[in-house]
Amino acid sequence: MPTLLEVRDLTIEFRTKAGIVHAVEGASFNVERGEAMGLAGESGCGKTTTALALMRLLPYNGRIVRGSISFEGRDLVPVPEDSMRAIRWKEMSIVFQGAMNSLNPVQRVGRQIAEPIMLHEEAEPEASFKRAGDLLELVGISRNRLNDYPHEFSGGMRQRVMIAMALACNPKLVIADEPVTALDVMIQAQILDLLERLRRELHLAMILISHDLSVLADTCEQVTIMYAGKTMESGKTMDLFTDPKHPYTQGLVGAFPDIRGPRNMPEAIPGDVPSLISPPSGCVFHPRCKFAFDRCTKAEPALTELSVGRRAACFLYPQVTEVPPRPIAITEV
Ligand SMILES: Nc1ncnc2c1ncn2[C@@H]1O[C@H](COP(=O)(O)OP(=O)(O)OP(=O)(O)O)[C@@H](O)[C@H]1O
Ligand SMILES: [Mg+2]
Incomplete structure (x- = not known):
């Protein structure tokens, strides 16, 4: 079976x-069936x-x-819009960023789930x-x-409703964009537990999006780290936490408050994400990187496999040397 x-x-x-805003450049990742x-x-x-x-x-x-x-x-990129309708929501669905605040305030929740x-x-x-009721129960x-x-529901419950809607047509993959942002920590944990339970019970694949790495720590097997539209590092979540390779990941992990221990003020990465209209030359992270050297300002590091399943785009690590072109066959004269 092909990768999902x-x-x-x-x-x-x-x-x-x-x-032109160069919002995403060269993103590459895989999501396997049932994987987060x-x-x-x-x-x-x-x-x-x-x-x-x-x-x-x-x-x-x-x-x-x-x-x-x-x-x-x-490949979905060339698929015409009318064929996309057979895929969108049915095969792959999304809980939009901030969606729990966009439920229609004057319509009953059941109707909002049933209509799609x-x-x-x-x-x-x-x-x-009936399906709307089943879905509500599925999300607790x-x-x-x-x-x-909607106003009769708490924020966490409205988010559950949004998750129920994303599950309505039994998709194989659900994308949850910042599903716990703006919820308090206790409720965050409940929503993450719910997503994890649904993933296991329905054998769903998920893409969980968060600016906060701690949200992904217990839920996702793999993590892809993006910066200014580029993939900086990817690998097993635990490996990224315990041994972050890219200076940007190191910064994010440093900026990661330990949710189990006392709440220390996270050490933020100095500087800001650059304009994506005129991104910096070389490595996009170099203006904020404490390890940057001359080469980083001029050339762009390739996303390179450092070990099995671990990739990083940084000149601190050996770049894959180009495979030399094959010698030209000497033709007999
Ligand atoms: N419709 C649009 N027109 C122009 N630029 C856009 C548009 N949507 C997003 N952008 C720009 O694309 C870049 C990436 O935005 P995006 O919303 O994907 O970031 P994000 O990682 O989801 O951020 P956040 O954590 O704030 O949700 C940003 O520079 C943003 O300003
Ligand atoms: Mg976003």
Whole structure:
């Protein structure tokens, strides 16, 4: 069976009055069936843009410049919009960033869950409402709440509703974009537990997006670290925490408050994410990197395999030497 999701060299731009925003460049990662992958990086690094591109839901001024999004062996990039409808929500769905605050305040929650089911599954109203009740119970809310309005739910419960909606058509992959941001720590843990339970019970693959690495620590087997649209490092979550290779990951891990221990003030990485209209030359991280040397300002390090499953893009590590071109065969005269 092919890998569930294989993203290669995904490159996305936005056209704006101020110029072209190079939001994502050369993103490459895999998500296996039933696996949770984390996508981390500071605000503005291209996490949401990557997620929207996977769903083929980029805003009108965004476009995929190159690369492939192979889902069960089929590249979604050239798929026409009407065929995308058979994939979006049914095979792959998303809990949008901030979505729990965009439920319609004047419509009962049950109706908001049932309507997309009627639309995507062409189900009868009665069956759709029954499914909405089942979905609510799946995410830990009594079906007696189907007739309630969003304001009658807490933030954590509204997020559960959004997760229920993402599961409505039994997708194989769910993307959760900042699913616990703006929730308090206790509720964060409950939502993460819920996602983990759903992953196991429904054998779902997930992409969890967060600017906060600690959110991904217990949930994701693999993590991809993005900075200014580029992949800086990827590997097993535990390896990244215990032995971060890229200086950016080292900064993020240093900026990671230990949720188990006393709350120390995290040491932030000095400086800001650069403008993606005119990103820095060489390695995009060099202006903030305490190890940067001359080469980093001029050339861009390639994402290189350091050990099995661990990749980093940094000149501190040996770059893969190019395979020398094959010698030209000497033709007999
Ligand atoms: N529609 C758009 N038009 C122009 N630029 C955009 C658009 N959407 C996003 N961007 C830019 O693309 C870059 C990546 O943004 P994106 O929202 O993907 O980041 P993010 O990692 O999800 O950040 P956050 O953690 O704040 O959610 C940013 O520079 C952002 O300003
Ligand atoms: Mg985002």
